[in-house]
Amino acid sequence: MLKFLIFLIFLTPLCLLNNSWWMIQSLMFLLCFLFMFSMSGLFYWGNLSYLFGSDLISFGLILLSMWICVLMVMASESIFRYNYYNNLFLFIVILLLIMLYCTFSSLSMFSFYLFFEGSLIPTLFLILGWGYQPERLQAGIYLLFYTLLASLPLLVGMFYIYNCLGMLYIPLLINNFFVNNLFYLCMIMAFLVKMPMFLVHLWLPKAHVEAPVSGSMILAGVLLKLGGYGLLRIFVVLMSFSMFNYVWISISLVGGVIVSLICMRQTDLKSLIAYSSVAHMGIVIGGLMTLNYWGFCGSYVLMIAHGLCSSGLFCLANISYERLGSRSLLINKGLMSFMPSMTMWWFLLSSCNMAAPPSLNLLGEISLLNSLVGWSWLTMYTLIFLSFFSAAYTLYLYSYSQHGLYYSGIYSCSLGYLREYLLLFLHWFPLNLLILDSDIVSFWL
Numbered sequence: 001m002l003k004f005l006i007f008l009i010f011l012t013p014l015c016l017l018n019n020s021w022w023m024i025q026s027l028m029f030l031l032c033f034l035f036m037f038s039m040s041g042l043f044y045w046g047n048l049s050y051l052f053g054s055d056l057i058s059f060g061l062i063l064l065s066m067w068i069c070v071l072m073v074m075a076s077e078s079i080f081r082y083n084y085y086n087n088l089f090l091f092i093v094i095l096l097l098i099m100l101y102c103t104f105s106s107l108s109m110f111s112f113y114l115f116f117e118g119s120l121i122p123t124l125f126l127i128l129g130w131g132y133q134p135e136r137l138q139a140g141i142y143l144l145f146y147t148l149l150a151s152l153p154l155l156v157g158m159f160y161i162y163n164c165l166g167m168l169y170i171p172l173l174i175n176n177f178f179v180n181n182l183f184y185l186c187m188i189m190a191f192l193v194k195m196p197m198f199l200v201h202l203w204l205p206k207a208h209v210e211a212p213v214s215g216s217m218i219l220a221g222v223l224l225k226l227g228g229y230g231l232l233r234i235f236v237v238l239m240s241f242s243m244f245n246y247v248w249i250s251i252s253l254v255g256g257v258i259v260s261l262i263c264m265r266q267t268d269l270k271s272l273i274a275y276s277s278v279a280h281m282g283i284v285i286g287g288l289m290t291l292n293y294w295g296f297c298g299s300y301v302l303m304i305a306h307g308l309c310s311s312g313l314f315c316l317a318n319i320s321y322e323r324l325g326s327r328s329l330l331i332n333k334g335l336m337s338f339m340p341s342m343t344m345w346w347f348l349l350s351s352c353n354m355a356a357p358p359s360l361n362l363l364g365e366i367s368l369l370n371s372l373v374g375w376s377w378l379t380m381y382t383l384i385f386l387s388f389f390s391a392a393y394t395l396y397l398y399s400y401s402q403h404g405l406y407y408s409g410i411y412s413c414s415l416g417y418l419r420e421y422l423l424l425f426l427h428w429f430p431l432n433l434l435i436l437d438s439d440i441v442s443f444w445l
Helices: 002-016 021-036 056-075 077-081 086-105 109-118 120-130 136-165 181-194 203-210 213-238 245-263 269-289 293-324 340-353 360-375 379-402 418-437
Strands: 046-049 052-054
Touching (some): 002 086, 021 056, 021 086, 052 086, 056 293, 056 418, 077 086, 086 109, 086 120, 086 213, 109 120, 109 136, 109 213, 120 136, 136 203, 203 269, 245 379, 269 293, 269 360, 293 360, 340 379, 340 418, 360 379, 360 418
Antiparallel strands (some): 046 052
């Protein structure tokens, strides 16, 4: 794992060169492909070096992080075009990727915690430095305080594990020590806020709306997955103490339905996509908390799928924003006659968002429905509404933005750049390709 880390660290001096934008992007693509072929095996830890190593869960999420970071550079071409501190931007993207890479490949709980918190800082700089509105300061503070406040108890919980077991080595964690309510809450709360679970989700729409496209992509694509990854790792310790899981399942599922209803009355494109992320992550938390095989596998699949799909939708919203100067659905309407060639991508990514076949979202949602209904028949009622409204708000997003009479203050027609089509293709293609060999992402336990 160190060889890839050193590759990333040596990319940072290249940011200081002028016009190094596309070179760094090409080198990051190269890194992606090199990492893709280093997958050691399915069920065990491989690529071990010092504090780092990866098993299949880490492998998928590291690859997702690298992929989204490359596409961030690709989507933020306007920063390069207007020479808006582009070297600093590249530096922060690479720093963020280093943090995420170290988080997912940490073998020690403590180094995991360190990098888990460290990934906040570059994200905060992205929002504060390249965000759009003056409220970005408030959004950044929200993001920081929500996450930090919930994470400090996690640190104390880790010290308790260290005190009991004498080590924090993730593959050897066991649940043979005294676990109580407070410890359970300490260990789980940070990840639930990061996911984010309904009731502690307010920082997410705020951060998304204020962030630049790159910030939104990494937030939706990878940073929400840190919570799910942490829960997958930590439940090995908490397996014997799961009598309170029904609380989180009920909050997530009922919250998912409420958030879906909130989605139905959003006029801001980004806000709508951000709230839909909360609804999707609600099902993921529900599946994880059932603690069964279907739930674990399904939550991982849906995390990967949502990372690609949600990131692609934010790119589309940004493409419209660059043309029209607004993200409001009242202005972004009739885009079918304004940008006819983008309508297909809107359709493809929207259909993935509502889990239509052959996308990976469908596989994830079927597994999660199985796990939740197997856990209790009562979840059927919320899941019915969740699935229905999920399709409803996605159709609302698609039909309102593509159909109707377009706003008269804009040009009559606009075509996308080749870069934008490639960007959207690279989001959509892996999402539908992985379904062909889905045992890589689903049967990893």
